[in-house]
Amino acid sequence: MADLLRAAVAIAAKDLRVELRSRTALVSALGFAAMVLVIFNFARDSATVSREAMAPSVLWITFTFSAVIALNRSFALERENAALDALLLAPVSRTAIFLGKYLANLAFVFTIEAVALPLFVLFFGVSIRGVVSGILLTSVLATAGFVAVGTVFAAIAVRTRFAELMLPVLVLPFLLPPVIAAVQITSRLLAGRPMSEILGWLKILALYDLVFVTFCILLFPALMDE
Protein backbone atom coordinates (compact mmCIF):
# COMPACT_ATOMS: atom_id res chain seq x y z
CA MET A 1 0.00 0.00 0.00
CA ALA A 2 2.82 2.40 0.88
CA ASP A 3 4.53 1.62 -2.44
CA LEU A 4 1.28 2.24 -4.30
CA LEU A 5 0.75 5.62 -2.66
CA ARG A 6 4.39 6.59 -3.10
CA ALA A 7 4.24 5.80 -6.83
CA ALA A 8 0.91 7.63 -7.18
CA VAL A 9 2.31 10.74 -5.50
CA ALA A 10 5.44 10.58 -7.71
CA ILE A 11 3.29 10.42 -10.85
CA ALA A 12 1.02 13.25 -9.69
CA ALA A 13 4.00 15.41 -8.73
CA LYS A 14 5.57 14.79 -12.12
CA ASP A 15 2.36 15.76 -13.94
CA LEU A 16 2.04 18.94 -11.90
CA ARG A 17 5.68 19.83 -12.52
CA VAL A 18 5.30 19.29 -16.28
CA GLU A 19 2.15 21.44 -16.27
CA LEU A 20 3.77 24.21 -14.24
CA ARG A 21 6.59 24.30 -16.81
CA SER A 22 4.41 24.28 -19.92
CA ARG A 23 1.16 25.72 -18.51
CA THR A 24 -0.53 24.22 -21.57
CA ALA A 25 -3.66 22.83 -19.96
CA LEU A 26 -4.18 25.42 -17.24
CA VAL A 27 -3.85 28.46 -19.48
CA SER A 28 -6.11 26.91 -22.14
CA ALA A 29 -8.73 25.83 -19.62
CA LEU A 30 -8.73 29.11 -17.73
CA GLY A 31 -8.93 31.11 -20.95
CA PHE A 32 -11.81 28.92 -22.07
CA ALA A 33 -13.60 29.36 -18.72
CA ALA A 34 -13.29 33.14 -18.89
CA MET A 35 -14.59 33.19 -22.48
CA VAL A 36 -17.62 31.03 -21.62
CA LEU A 37 -18.54 33.31 -18.73
CA VAL A 38 -18.16 36.44 -20.85
CA ILE A 39 -20.21 34.99 -23.71
CA PHE A 40 -23.06 33.81 -21.48
CA ASN A 41 -23.07 37.10 -19.61
CA PHE A 42 -23.54 39.14 -22.77
CA ALA A 43 -25.73 36.60 -24.60
CA ARG A 44 -28.35 36.58 -21.84
CA ASP A 45 -31.51 38.59 -22.48
CA SER A 46 -31.96 40.28 -19.12
CA ALA A 47 -35.61 41.04 -19.86
CA THR A 48 -36.58 37.38 -20.18
CA VAL A 49 -33.94 35.36 -18.30
CA SER A 50 -32.89 36.28 -14.79
CA ARG A 51 -29.29 35.89 -13.69
CA GLU A 52 -30.34 33.59 -10.86
CA ALA A 53 -32.11 31.22 -13.27
CA MET A 54 -29.19 30.98 -15.66
CA ALA A 55 -26.21 31.24 -13.34
CA PRO A 56 -26.04 27.63 -11.98
CA SER A 57 -26.13 26.10 -15.47
CA VAL A 58 -23.47 28.49 -16.74
CA LEU A 59 -21.26 27.78 -13.75
CA TRP A 60 -21.34 24.03 -14.32
CA ILE A 61 -21.02 24.25 -18.09
CA THR A 62 -17.91 26.32 -17.49
CA PHE A 63 -16.49 23.90 -14.92
CA THR A 64 -17.26 20.81 -17.01
CA PHE A 65 -15.92 21.91 -20.38
CA SER A 66 -12.85 23.54 -18.84
CA ALA A 67 -12.17 20.30 -17.00
CA VAL A 68 -12.40 18.31 -20.24
CA ILE A 69 -9.72 20.55 -21.76
CA ALA A 70 -7.46 19.90 -18.77
CA LEU A 71 -8.19 16.16 -18.81
CA ASN A 72 -7.20 15.94 -22.45
CA ARG A 73 -3.69 16.97 -21.48
CA SER A 74 -3.43 14.31 -18.79
CA PHE A 75 -2.44 11.43 -21.06
CA ALA A 76 -1.44 13.50 -24.09
CA LEU A 77 1.81 14.33 -22.32
CA GLU A 78 2.48 10.61 -21.94
CA ARG A 79 2.12 10.18 -25.68
CA GLU A 80 5.05 12.51 -26.39
CA ASN A 81 8.20 10.40 -26.80
CA ALA A 82 6.15 7.31 -25.86
CA ALA A 83 6.60 8.10 -22.16
CA LEU A 84 3.54 5.95 -21.44
CA ASP A 85 5.58 2.85 -22.36
CA ALA A 86 8.11 3.69 -19.66
CA LEU A 87 5.32 4.25 -17.18
CA LEU A 88 3.79 0.87 -18.02
CA LEU A 89 7.18 -0.83 -17.81
CA ALA A 90 7.96 0.62 -14.38
CA PRO A 91 7.47 -1.78 -11.46
CA VAL A 92 4.38 0.01 -10.19
CA SER A 93 0.81 -1.19 -10.29
CA ARG A 94 -1.61 0.15 -12.88
CA THR A 95 -3.74 1.31 -9.95
CA ALA A 96 -0.88 3.57 -8.84
CA ILE A 97 -0.79 5.09 -12.33
CA PHE A 98 -4.54 5.75 -12.17
CA LEU A 99 -4.33 7.29 -8.71
CA GLY A 100 -1.39 9.47 -9.72
CA LYS A 101 -3.19 10.75 -12.79
CA TYR A 102 -6.40 11.18 -10.81
CA LEU A 103 -4.69 13.23 -8.10
CA ALA A 104 -3.00 15.47 -10.66
CA ASN A 105 -6.26 15.93 -12.59
CA LEU A 106 -8.10 16.79 -9.37
CA ALA A 107 -5.47 19.44 -8.64
CA PHE A 108 -5.85 20.90 -12.17
CA VAL A 109 -9.64 20.96 -12.09
CA PHE A 110 -9.86 22.38 -8.56
CA THR A 111 -7.44 25.11 -9.62
CA ILE A 112 -9.62 25.93 -12.63
CA GLU A 113 -12.72 25.99 -10.43
CA ALA A 114 -10.98 28.16 -7.84
CA VAL A 115 -10.24 30.76 -10.53
CA ALA A 116 -13.53 30.41 -12.42
CA LEU A 117 -15.78 30.78 -9.37
CA PRO A 118 -14.72 34.36 -8.54
CA LEU A 119 -14.98 35.23 -12.27
CA PHE A 120 -18.50 33.79 -12.24
CA VAL A 121 -19.43 35.94 -9.23
CA LEU A 122 -17.89 38.98 -10.94
CA PHE A 123 -19.61 38.54 -14.31
CA PHE A 124 -23.01 37.38 -13.06
CA GLY A 125 -23.18 39.56 -9.97
CA VAL A 126 -24.52 36.61 -7.99
CA SER A 127 -23.97 36.72 -4.26
CA ILE A 128 -22.60 33.47 -2.87
CA ARG A 129 -22.18 34.87 0.63
CA GLY A 130 -23.56 32.36 3.08
CA VAL A 131 -23.55 29.49 0.57
CA VAL A 132 -19.83 29.33 -0.18
CA SER A 133 -19.34 26.19 1.90
CA GLY A 134 -22.30 24.52 0.15
CA ILE A 135 -20.96 25.37 -3.30
CA LEU A 136 -17.49 24.16 -2.31
CA LEU A 137 -18.92 20.86 -1.01
CA THR A 138 -20.90 20.45 -4.24
CA SER A 139 -17.79 21.19 -6.29
CA VAL A 140 -15.72 18.66 -4.38
CA LEU A 141 -18.34 15.92 -4.70
CA ALA A 142 -19.10 16.55 -8.37
CA THR A 143 -15.48 17.02 -9.36
CA ALA A 144 -14.28 13.88 -7.54
CA GLY A 145 -16.65 11.75 -9.63
CA PHE A 146 -16.35 13.28 -13.05
CA VAL A 147 -12.56 13.62 -12.87
CA ALA A 148 -12.29 9.87 -12.13
CA VAL A 149 -14.42 9.08 -15.17
CA GLY A 150 -12.55 11.67 -17.24
CA THR A 151 -9.20 10.18 -16.26
CA VAL A 152 -10.24 6.75 -17.47
CA PHE A 153 -11.63 8.08 -20.74
CA ALA A 154 -8.52 10.22 -21.28
CA ALA A 155 -6.48 7.00 -21.04
CA ILE A 156 -8.75 5.38 -23.63
CA ALA A 157 -8.86 8.39 -25.95
CA VAL A 158 -5.08 8.88 -26.00
CA ARG A 159 -4.69 5.59 -27.87
CA THR A 160 -6.96 6.77 -30.66
CA ARG A 161 -5.89 8.91 -33.60
CA PHE A 162 -8.03 11.89 -32.64
CA ALA A 163 -7.69 11.93 -28.87
CA GLU A 164 -8.62 15.60 -28.44
CA LEU A 165 -11.89 15.05 -30.33
CA MET A 166 -12.66 11.67 -28.85
CA LEU A 167 -12.48 12.58 -25.18
CA PRO A 168 -15.47 14.98 -25.07
CA VAL A 169 -17.55 12.59 -27.17
CA LEU A 170 -16.78 9.67 -24.88
CA VAL A 171 -16.88 11.36 -21.52
CA LEU A 172 -19.71 13.91 -21.64
CA PRO A 173 -22.57 11.37 -21.46
CA PHE A 174 -21.06 10.00 -18.25
CA LEU A 175 -20.78 13.50 -16.78
CA LEU A 176 -24.50 14.21 -17.10
CA PRO A 177 -25.56 12.77 -13.70
CA PRO A 178 -23.06 14.72 -11.56
CA VAL A 179 -23.48 17.91 -13.60
CA ILE A 180 -27.29 17.78 -13.38
CA ALA A 181 -27.10 17.12 -9.64
CA ALA A 182 -24.58 19.93 -9.16
CA VAL A 183 -26.77 22.39 -11.13
CA GLN A 184 -29.80 21.44 -9.04
CA ILE A 185 -27.90 21.89 -5.78
CA THR A 186 -26.37 25.20 -6.86
CA SER A 187 -29.79 26.53 -7.96
CA ARG A 188 -31.30 25.71 -4.60
CA LEU A 189 -28.34 27.10 -2.68
CA LEU A 190 -28.47 30.40 -4.56
CA ALA A 191 -32.25 30.58 -4.09
CA GLY A 192 -31.88 30.00 -0.33
CA ARG A 193 -33.93 26.81 -0.38
CA PRO A 194 -33.94 24.56 2.73
CA MET A 195 -31.40 21.78 3.20
CA SER A 196 -34.12 19.13 2.87
CA GLU A 197 -34.44 20.03 -0.85
CA ILE A 198 -30.70 19.67 -1.37
CA LEU A 199 -29.91 16.54 0.59
CA GLY A 200 -31.27 14.12 -2.03
CA TRP A 201 -29.08 15.60 -4.78
CA LEU A 202 -26.04 15.50 -2.49
CA LYS A 203 -26.71 11.79 -1.92
CA ILE A 204 -26.83 11.25 -5.68
CA LEU A 205 -23.44 12.94 -6.03
CA ALA A 206 -21.96 10.89 -3.20
CA LEU A 207 -23.35 7.68 -4.68
CA TYR A 208 -22.00 8.57 -8.13
CA ASP A 209 -18.56 9.13 -6.57
CA LEU A 210 -18.65 5.86 -4.68
CA VAL A 211 -19.72 3.83 -7.71
CA PHE A 212 -17.63 5.47 -10.40
CA VAL A 213 -14.39 6.05 -8.47
CA THR A 214 -14.46 2.38 -7.42
CA PHE A 215 -15.36 1.28 -10.95
CA CYS A 216 -12.57 3.40 -12.47
CA ILE A 217 -9.96 2.01 -10.05
CA LEU A 218 -11.01 -1.53 -10.96
CA LEU A 219 -11.28 -0.88 -14.71
CA PHE A 220 -8.10 1.11 -15.30
CA PRO A 221 -5.55 -1.75 -15.01
CA ALA A 222 -7.36 -3.73 -17.70
CA LEU A 223 -7.45 -0.67 -19.97
CA MET A 224 -3.72 -0.18 -19.68
CA ASP A 225 -3.03 -3.65 -20.98
CA GLU A 226 -2.90 -3.72 -24.70
Next chain:
Amino acid sequence: MTTVAAPAGPPLLLATSLERRFGTQRALRGVSLSVFPGECHLVVGPNGAGKSTLLRLLAGLARPSAGSVHLGGAPLGRDAVARRTIGLLSHQSHLYDDLSAVENLAFAARLHGLVTDPVGNARRSLAAVGLIDRVDEPVRRLSRGTVQRVAIARALMHGPRLLLLDEPLSGLDPAASEQIAGLLDDERRTGKGLVLVSHDVHESWELATHVHLLMRGAWVIDEPRSGTLEEFLARYREALHG
Protein backbone atom coordinates in the same frame (compact mmCIF):
# COMPACT_ATOMS: atom_id res chain seq x y z
CA MET B 1 36.43 -10.51 -30.08
CA THR B 2 33.67 -10.73 -27.49
CA THR B 3 33.71 -14.03 -25.67
CA VAL B 4 31.22 -15.58 -23.33
CA ALA B 5 31.27 -18.63 -21.10
CA ALA B 6 28.83 -21.48 -21.61
CA PRO B 7 25.46 -20.57 -20.07
CA ALA B 8 24.76 -21.79 -16.58
CA GLY B 9 21.41 -21.73 -14.82
CA PRO B 10 18.09 -20.62 -16.21
CA PRO B 11 17.92 -18.03 -18.96
CA LEU B 12 17.18 -14.42 -18.06
CA LEU B 13 14.77 -14.36 -20.96
CA LEU B 14 13.08 -17.19 -22.76
CA ALA B 15 10.81 -16.38 -25.68
CA THR B 16 9.15 -19.34 -27.34
CA SER B 17 7.52 -19.44 -30.78
CA LEU B 18 6.39 -15.83 -30.71
CA GLU B 19 3.82 -14.75 -33.20
CA ARG B 20 2.32 -11.33 -33.61
CA ARG B 21 -0.51 -10.58 -36.01
CA PHE B 22 -1.94 -7.22 -37.03
CA GLY B 23 -5.19 -8.20 -38.70
CA THR B 24 -4.23 -10.70 -41.37
CA GLN B 25 -0.60 -9.59 -41.45
CA ARG B 26 1.90 -11.61 -39.42
CA ALA B 27 4.61 -9.29 -38.11
CA LEU B 28 6.40 -12.12 -36.26
CA ARG B 29 6.33 -15.82 -37.11
CA GLY B 30 7.61 -18.45 -34.70
CA VAL B 31 10.45 -16.43 -33.22
CA SER B 32 12.24 -18.03 -30.26
CA LEU B 33 15.05 -16.52 -28.24
CA SER B 34 16.86 -17.39 -25.03
CA VAL B 35 19.18 -14.95 -23.34
CA PHE B 36 21.56 -16.10 -20.59
CA PRO B 37 23.62 -13.89 -18.27
CA GLY B 38 26.61 -12.43 -20.05
CA GLU B 39 25.13 -12.75 -23.54
CA CYS B 40 24.50 -9.99 -26.03
CA HIS B 41 22.08 -10.91 -28.79
CA LEU B 42 22.31 -8.64 -31.79
CA VAL B 43 19.09 -8.61 -33.80
CA VAL B 44 19.47 -7.08 -37.24
CA GLY B 45 17.21 -6.84 -40.20
CA PRO B 46 15.83 -4.45 -42.78
CA ASN B 47 13.15 -1.88 -42.00
CA GLY B 48 9.79 -3.53 -41.32
CA ALA B 49 11.32 -6.89 -40.44
CA GLY B 50 9.61 -6.91 -37.04
CA LYS B 51 12.56 -5.92 -34.82
CA SER B 52 10.77 -3.24 -32.80
CA THR B 53 7.67 -5.43 -32.52
CA LEU B 54 9.86 -8.21 -31.12
CA LEU B 55 11.35 -5.83 -28.56
CA ARG B 56 7.88 -4.70 -27.44
CA LEU B 57 6.81 -8.32 -26.95
CA LEU B 58 9.97 -9.11 -24.97
CA ALA B 59 9.36 -6.06 -22.76
CA GLY B 60 5.74 -7.03 -22.17
CA LEU B 61 4.43 -3.86 -23.79
CA ALA B 62 2.50 -5.92 -26.32
CA ARG B 63 1.02 -9.38 -26.11
CA PRO B 64 2.03 -12.10 -28.53
CA SER B 65 -0.74 -13.56 -30.67
CA ALA B 66 0.88 -16.92 -29.94
CA GLY B 67 3.89 -18.11 -27.97
CA SER B 68 5.19 -16.98 -24.61
CA VAL B 69 7.81 -14.86 -22.89
CA HIS B 70 9.38 -15.92 -19.58
CA LEU B 71 11.61 -13.72 -17.44
CA GLY B 72 13.83 -15.58 -14.99
CA GLY B 73 11.60 -18.61 -15.33
CA ALA B 74 8.31 -16.80 -14.66
CA PRO B 75 5.80 -15.83 -17.35
CA LEU B 76 5.87 -12.16 -18.20
CA GLY B 77 2.56 -10.69 -17.14
CA ARG B 78 1.39 -7.95 -14.87
CA ASP B 79 4.02 -8.84 -12.28
CA ALA B 80 5.61 -5.54 -11.24
CA VAL B 81 8.68 -7.29 -9.78
CA ALA B 82 9.44 -8.97 -13.11
CA ARG B 83 9.31 -5.59 -14.85
CA ARG B 84 12.01 -4.34 -12.47
CA THR B 85 14.48 -6.70 -14.17
CA ILE B 86 14.01 -5.03 -17.57
CA GLY B 87 15.75 -1.93 -18.88
CA LEU B 88 14.27 -0.75 -22.15
CA LEU B 89 15.66 1.71 -24.64
CA SER B 90 13.11 2.35 -27.35
CA HIS B 91 13.55 4.30 -30.57
CA GLN B 92 11.61 6.99 -28.70
CA SER B 93 13.25 8.53 -25.66
CA HIS B 94 10.52 7.95 -23.01
CA LEU B 95 11.46 11.39 -21.66
CA TYR B 96 9.31 14.41 -20.82
CA ASP B 97 10.47 17.36 -22.90
CA ASP B 98 9.54 19.95 -20.27
CA LEU B 99 11.57 18.29 -17.52
CA SER B 100 15.35 18.29 -17.24
CA ALA B 101 17.45 15.16 -17.63
CA VAL B 102 17.87 14.98 -13.84
CA GLU B 103 14.14 15.45 -13.21
CA ASN B 104 13.29 12.75 -15.77
CA LEU B 105 15.66 10.26 -14.23
CA ALA B 106 14.72 11.16 -10.65
CA PHE B 107 11.09 10.44 -11.55
CA ALA B 108 12.10 7.09 -13.04
CA ALA B 109 14.17 6.36 -9.91
CA ARG B 110 11.15 6.96 -7.68
CA LEU B 111 9.03 4.60 -9.78
CA HIS B 112 11.74 1.94 -9.53
CA GLY B 113 11.85 2.19 -5.75
CA LEU B 114 15.14 4.14 -5.55
CA VAL B 115 13.47 6.51 -3.15
CA THR B 116 16.25 7.32 -0.68
CA ASP B 117 18.23 9.48 -3.11
CA PRO B 118 16.49 9.70 -6.49
CA VAL B 119 18.27 12.87 -7.57
CA GLY B 120 21.67 11.45 -6.59
CA ASN B 121 20.88 8.26 -8.51
CA ALA B 122 19.87 10.34 -11.50
CA ARG B 123 23.09 12.38 -11.48
CA ARG B 124 25.27 9.27 -11.07
CA SER B 125 23.53 7.52 -13.97
CA LEU B 126 23.93 10.56 -16.19
CA ALA B 127 27.60 10.84 -15.25
CA ALA B 128 28.05 7.17 -16.21
CA VAL B 129 27.04 7.99 -19.79
CA GLY B 130 29.27 11.06 -19.81
CA LEU B 131 26.66 13.69 -19.06
CA ILE B 132 27.55 16.22 -16.40
CA ASP B 133 26.81 19.55 -18.09
CA ARG B 134 23.35 20.66 -19.19
CA VAL B 135 21.64 17.96 -17.14
CA ASP B 136 19.42 20.59 -15.50
CA GLU B 137 18.16 22.00 -18.81
CA PRO B 138 14.80 20.89 -20.22
CA VAL B 139 15.20 17.87 -22.48
CA ARG B 140 13.63 19.79 -25.38
CA ARG B 141 16.76 21.96 -25.54
CA LEU B 142 19.18 19.04 -25.79
CA SER B 143 20.66 17.65 -29.00
CA ARG B 144 19.52 14.28 -30.34
CA GLY B 145 22.73 12.57 -29.28
CA THR B 146 22.45 13.98 -25.76
CA VAL B 147 18.82 12.89 -25.50
CA GLN B 148 19.90 9.41 -26.60
CA ARG B 149 22.47 9.29 -23.79
CA VAL B 150 19.87 10.48 -21.26
CA ALA B 151 17.54 7.72 -22.47
CA ILE B 152 20.32 5.13 -22.09
CA ALA B 153 21.06 6.39 -18.58
CA ARG B 154 17.36 6.04 -17.79
CA ALA B 155 17.29 2.44 -19.05
CA LEU B 156 20.36 1.46 -17.00
CA MET B 157 19.71 3.43 -13.80
CA HIS B 158 17.81 0.82 -11.81
CA GLY B 159 20.33 -1.94 -12.50
CA PRO B 160 18.14 -4.21 -14.67
CA ARG B 161 19.41 -7.73 -15.36
CA LEU B 162 18.05 -7.69 -18.89
CA LEU B 163 18.63 -4.80 -21.29
CA LEU B 164 16.41 -4.44 -24.35
CA LEU B 165 17.99 -1.79 -26.53
CA ASP B 166 16.65 -0.44 -29.81
CA GLU B 167 19.41 1.26 -31.79
CA PRO B 168 21.41 2.36 -28.71
CA LEU B 169 24.27 3.86 -30.71
CA SER B 170 22.19 5.78 -33.24
CA GLY B 171 22.53 9.55 -33.18
CA LEU B 172 25.75 9.44 -31.18
CA ASP B 173 29.04 10.99 -32.30
CA PRO B 174 31.99 8.56 -32.63
CA ALA B 175 33.39 9.33 -29.18
CA ALA B 176 30.03 8.95 -27.46
CA SER B 177 29.28 5.83 -29.49
CA GLU B 178 32.55 4.27 -28.35
CA GLN B 179 31.84 5.23 -24.74
CA ILE B 180 28.32 3.77 -24.76
CA ALA B 181 29.49 0.61 -26.51
CA GLY B 182 32.11 0.19 -23.79
CA LEU B 183 29.51 0.77 -21.11
CA LEU B 184 27.17 -1.84 -22.62
CA ASP B 185 30.00 -4.35 -22.89
CA ASP B 186 30.82 -3.73 -19.22
CA GLU B 187 27.17 -4.41 -18.37
CA ARG B 188 27.33 -7.68 -20.26
CA ARG B 189 30.55 -8.71 -18.53
CA THR B 190 28.92 -8.19 -15.14
CA GLY B 191 26.41 -10.90 -16.03
CA LYS B 192 23.59 -8.96 -17.58
CA GLY B 193 21.79 -10.08 -20.70
CA LEU B 194 21.42 -7.78 -23.67
CA VAL B 195 19.11 -7.85 -26.66
CA LEU B 196 20.36 -5.22 -29.03
CA VAL B 197 18.24 -4.33 -32.04
CA SER B 198 19.84 -2.49 -34.91
CA HIS B 199 19.54 -2.06 -38.63
CA ASP B 200 23.23 -1.18 -38.76
CA VAL B 201 25.27 -4.27 -37.99
CA HIS B 202 28.62 -2.47 -38.26
CA GLU B 203 28.27 -0.38 -35.13
CA SER B 204 27.14 -3.22 -32.87
CA TRP B 205 28.99 -6.23 -34.23
CA GLU B 206 31.79 -6.20 -31.65
CA LEU B 207 29.29 -6.20 -28.76
CA ALA B 208 27.46 -9.31 -29.90
CA THR B 209 27.87 -12.84 -28.60
CA HIS B 210 24.95 -14.04 -30.74
CA VAL B 211 23.60 -12.74 -34.02
CA HIS B 212 20.09 -12.97 -35.41
CA LEU B 213 18.87 -11.83 -38.78
CA LEU B 214 15.15 -11.14 -38.79
CA MET B 215 13.38 -10.90 -42.12
CA ARG B 216 9.64 -10.77 -42.74
CA GLY B 217 9.05 -11.68 -39.10
CA ALA B 218 11.14 -14.83 -38.93
CA TRP B 219 14.74 -15.72 -38.11
CA VAL B 220 16.91 -16.25 -41.15
CA ILE B 221 20.12 -16.42 -39.12
CA ASP B 222 19.98 -17.41 -35.44
CA GLU B 223 23.30 -18.52 -34.00
CA PRO B 224 26.28 -17.67 -31.76
CA ARG B 225 28.54 -15.15 -33.38
CA SER B 226 31.31 -16.73 -35.38
CA GLY B 227 33.30 -15.70 -38.41
CA THR B 228 33.84 -12.16 -39.52
CA LEU B 229 31.53 -9.24 -40.06
CA GLU B 230 32.17 -9.46 -43.80
CA GLU B 231 31.06 -13.09 -43.88
CA PHE B 232 27.91 -12.22 -41.96
CA LEU B 233 27.18 -9.30 -44.28
CA ALA B 234 27.59 -11.58 -47.28
CA ARG B 235 24.96 -13.94 -45.82
CA TYR B 236 22.76 -10.94 -44.98
CA ARG B 237 22.89 -9.70 -48.59
CA GLU B 238 22.22 -13.19 -49.88
CA ALA B 239 19.14 -13.47 -47.64
CA LEU B 240 17.98 -10.01 -48.66
CA HIS B 241 18.30 -10.52 -52.39
CA GLY B 242 18.23 -14.28 -52.68
